[in-house]
Amino acid sequence: MNEKLSLLGGDPVRKQPFAPWPVFDDRERTALEDVLCSGNWGGSPSPNRKAAELAARFAAIHDTLFAIPTSSGTAALEVALKALGVGPGDEVIVPALTYHATAYAVVACMARPVFADVCLDTACIDPDSAARLITSRTRAIIPVHYGAAIADLDALAELARSRSLAIVEDCCEAVGAQWRGRGVGSYGALGCFSFQSLKSLTAGEGGMITTSDHVLAQRCQALINGRRRLGDDCAESLLGANYRITEWQCAVLLAQLERLPAQNELRWKHAERLRAALERIPGLTPTAADPRTTRPATYVWFFKVNASVLNVSRNLFALALMAEGIPCSIGDEPVFRSPLFPLESREYRTVCELAGAAPDRSACRCPVAERLYDHELLGLPHQCLLGEEQDLDDVITAIEKVAANARTLQRAKLGLLWRALERFWHEHEFLLPLEIVLERARCYRRCIDGHRAECRVHLLMKKAVDAMVR
Numbered sequence: 001m002n003e004k005l006s007l008l009g010g011d012p013v014r015k016q017p018f019a020p021w022p023v024f025d026d027r028e029r030t031a032l033e034d035v036l037c038s039g040n041w042g043g044s045p046s047p048n049r050k051a052a053e054l055a056a057r058f059a060a061i062h063d064t065l066f067a068i069p070t071s072s073g074t075a076a077l078e079v080a081l082k083a084l085g086v087g088p089g090d091e092v093i094v095p096a097l098t099y100h101a102t103a104y105a106v107v108a109c110m111a112r113p114v115f116a117d118v119c120l121d122t123a124c125i126d127p128d129s130a131a132r133l134i135t136s137r138t139r140a141i142i143p144v145h146y147g148a149a150i151a152d153l154d155a156l157a158e159l160a161r162s163r164s165l166a167i168v169e170d171c172c173e174a175v176g177a178q179w180r181g182r183g184v185g186s187y188g189a190l191g192c193f194s195f196q197s198l199k200s201l202t203a204g205e206g207g208m209i210t211t212s213d214h215v216l217a218q219r220c221q222a223l224i225n226g227r228r229r230l231g232d233d234c235a236e237s238l239l240g241a242n243y244r245i246t247e248w249q250c251a252v253l254l255a256q257l258e259r260l261p262a263q264n265e266l267r268w269k270h271a272e273r274l275r276a277a278l279e280r281i282p283g284l285t286p287t288a289a290d291p292r293t294t295r296p297a298t299y300v301w302f303f304k305v306n307a308s309v310l311n312v313s314r315n316l317f318a319l320a321l322m323a324e325g326i327p328c329s330i331g332d333e334p335v336f337r338s339p340l341f342p343l344e345s346r347e348y349r350t351v352c353e354l355a356g357a358a359p360d361r362s363a364c365r366c367p368v369a370e371r372l373y374d375h376e377l378l379g380l381p382h383q384c385l386l387g388e389e390q391d392l393d394d395v396i397t398a399i400e401k402v403a404a405n406a407r408t409l410q411r412a413k414l415g416l417l418w419r420a421l422e423r424f425w426h427e428h429e430f431l432l433p434l435e436i437v438l439e440r441a442r443c444y445r446r447c448i449d450g451h452r453a454e455c456r457v458h459l460l461m462k463k464a465v466d467a468m469v470r
């Protein structure tokens with residue numbers, strides 16, 4: 001395939017947007033109208049009517065006895081850790097590659113997040129790395145089921161059992177997934193989920209905690225609801241916040257939940273086609289599919305770009321793929337490097353001090369996570385997998401086109417690339433909704449290193465926004 005790349009002036013493979021997200025129909029409309037007319041809108045009494053129905057369905061899907069709805073995934077993680085009694089001076093092991101909220105929740109308990117490296121084939125926490133980081137202060141491990149992969153729950157459960165630690169599963173990206181025939185969120189003492197806008201089950205915002213432990217469930221309930229309990233007095237030493245979910249969110253989530261199994265299946269069917277296509281392209285490797293994942297769920301479908309085989313850097317590959325009309329992202333920056341989680345923050349410095357550790361990067365050594373983020377990972381958002389077969393044909397054609405033209409791309413002069421990028425923005429981006437433009441601008445910015453490049457991207461972004469506002 002030798003057609004000219006869109007980034008270098010050729011025709012893009014894909015000119016129309018992918019399936020819209022979120023998906024909704026009259027089910028959501030009716031459910032929201034029900035809430036409106038009931039006058040019962042908020043989270044009190046907790047759990048409220050629709051919240052209780054949602055919790056029961058969610059627990060059944062994930063094979064736990066209890067589910068406690070929350071206002072967000074971040075709140076779910078914080079509450080789960082507090083329910084376990086994690087506090088000042090404690091340490092909690094988290095993977096380096098995750099959305100920073102996983103580590104933030106630890107800091108919110110005044111405990112110190114300790115960053116473990118990830119596995120090269122799944123980008124999920126490496127149990128051996130986690131084992132090496134355990135100290136007398138460690139209270140828990142938070143495996144994150146990242147992108148479309150599930151962390152090795154067998155190895156982690158064994159590690160936690162042998163070292164008397166708790167596991168809190170971060171399932172924010174894995175709603176509906178099963179490991180060995182049982183729901184994620186049922187392997188740890190607690191599991192935490194997110195219903196934020198981009199997630200595969202969404203109400204814009206929202207979260208859930210799953211557990212089969214009655215006492216932990218009661219504590220979570222007290223922590224999200226201003227310390228009010230459901231009955232038994234097992235929350236004696238806790239301070240509660242207001243992390244309640246609203247009836248609006250639950251109404252939407254109940255409707256969304258009906259579509260989830262079919263959506264998860266479709267995403268996976270398409271992901272498997274993509275996997276087969278990528279396996280035929282030297283230099284591209286899909287992240288590993290573990291046979292113990294008996295019901296997959298996809299949030300971002302990651303694959304790896306091998307620059308030395310393809311003769312093009314991952315960043316250039318990503319830019320070229322975006323220019324072909326395929327949205328993609330390079331994932332989350334290792335948390336300890338992320339601007340979203342500044343190591344200089346007072347909170348982080350304080351929790352390090354409480355745990356007797358240095359608050360700088362010297363304690364954060366995760367070469368695999370850094371290698372994956374800096375050079376290899378590239379992910380497709382789940383919406384790309386939710387459309388028709390033709391949509392997937394376009395994704396595959398675009399990936400094949402970029403791979404086949406990789407050498408040309410690498411040889412192209414930077415100036416030429418910028419002009420092509422600028423043209424691409426002018427021709428396509430102005431037609432897209434603002435939030436997509438901004439998201440893509442962020443992707444470009446992450447893809448291109450260097451101060452000068454950043455300024456150019458800001459300039460392009462400003463032009464795009466100005467043109468739309470006019």
Ligand SMILES: Cc1ncc(COP(=O)(O)O)c(C=O)c1O
Nearest residue numbers: 072073074099101172194195196
């Ligand atoms: C892995 C992971 N953990 C935690 C969160 C936080 O969830 P929320 O945005 O609902 O607070 C997210 C999502 O944003 C996530 O992807």
